[in-house]
Amino acid sequence: FRSQRVLQDSVRALSLQYGVRELGTVARLQRLVEQKHIDADLARDLVDALHFLMGLRLSHQLRQRAEGTRPGNEVRASDLGALEREPLHDALAIVKRFRGFLRQHFRLDAL
Numbered sequence: 001f002r003s004q005r006v007l008q009d010s011v012r013a014l015s016l017q018y019g020v021r022e023l024g025t026v027a028r029l030q031r032l033v034e035q036k037h038i039d040a041d042l043a044r045d046l047v048d049a050l051h052f053l054m055g056l057r058l059s060h061q062l063r064q065r066a067e068g069t070r071p072g073n074e075v076r077a078s079d080l081g082a083l084e085r086e087p088l089h090d091a092l093a094i095v096k097r098f099r100g101f102l103r104q105h106f107r108l109d110a111l
Contacts, residue, residue, distance in 0.1 A: 003095045004053040007046060010102055014038070025050055038101075046098055049091040056084060 008025045015021075015028045018037050022028045029043040060079065061071035077085060103109055 003092055004050065007050055007095055045094045049094040052087055052091045
């Protein structure tokens with residue numbers, strides 16, 4: 001998922017800015033919350049979205065293996081069932097909200 005990578009890379013960028021040395025996205029988010037650089041509710045939602053995206057990718061790869069195809073990281077919405085699409089939409093909305101936070105934080109709209 002590109003959204004998963006965007007989330008992880010963005011948290012890494014914030015961590016570098018503030019000298020957060022924790023390894024892993026969840027630990028970095030926790031430290032950023034402790035240092036008051038990111039809202040606790042947003043961080044909790046980001047962790048939930050990250051875990052959902054990781055789980056969705058893993059279940060997709062397991063299905064691919066069971067079908068005898070080579071597992072890949074690309075998951076198409078057309079490959080998902082109805083029960084997976086709505087949470088995916090929610091997870092992507094959280095990532096979009098985080099991107100808005102980052103645009104404001106790094107003043108990317110001013111460029």
